[in-house]
Amino acid sequence: xxxxxxGANIKxxxxxxxxxxxxxxxxxxxxxxxxxxxxxxxxxxxxxTFLKIAEVLDVPTDFLLCNNLSREHQIRTDELYKRxxxxxxxxxxxxxxxxxNLIEEIKDV
Numbered sequence: 001x002x003x004x005x006x007g008a009n010i011k012x013x014x015x016x017x018x019x020x021x022x023x024x025x026x027x028x029x030x031x032x033x034x035x036x037x038x039x040x041x042x043x044x045x046x047x048x049t050f051l052k053i054a055e056v057l058d059v060p061t062d063f064l065l066c067n068n069l070s071r072e073h074q075i076r077t078d079e080l081y082k083r084x085x086x087x088x089x090x091x092x093x094x095x096x097x098x099x100x101n102l103i104e105e106i107k108d109v
Contacts, residue, residue, distance in 0.1 A: 004041035005067040011039045013057045013064065027056040 014024050025035035030049065037043040038053075045053065054061045084095055 003044045007039040007041035009064045009066060010053060013059045017057055028052045
């Protein structure tokens with residue numbers, strides 16, 4: 001998880017709600033300094049804290065994770081690409097055909 005993206009998203013939704021850091025920290029039962037460290041991306045909150053922040057900001061948790069998940073997916077995609085590149089051509093074709101079939105199967109789901 002990228003703490004910088006998470007912190008930036010928390011700040012974005014906090015300011016959209018018109019909340020100060022101190023007010024949001026108080027509502028989350030956190031110290032203002034700890035809340036500030038989360039927004040700066042220096043700290044990653046525990047799950048319970050993360051859920052409380054989302055509740056206080058009245059925002060779905062996936063909105064706060066936006067860019068975090070896409071970055072993690074990009075890393076996985078890059079790793080898989082490297083693994084496929086190291087395979088013999090026949091196996092590459094097999095995997096690529098299988099992926100195309102899977103995509104066709106799930107595109108309407």
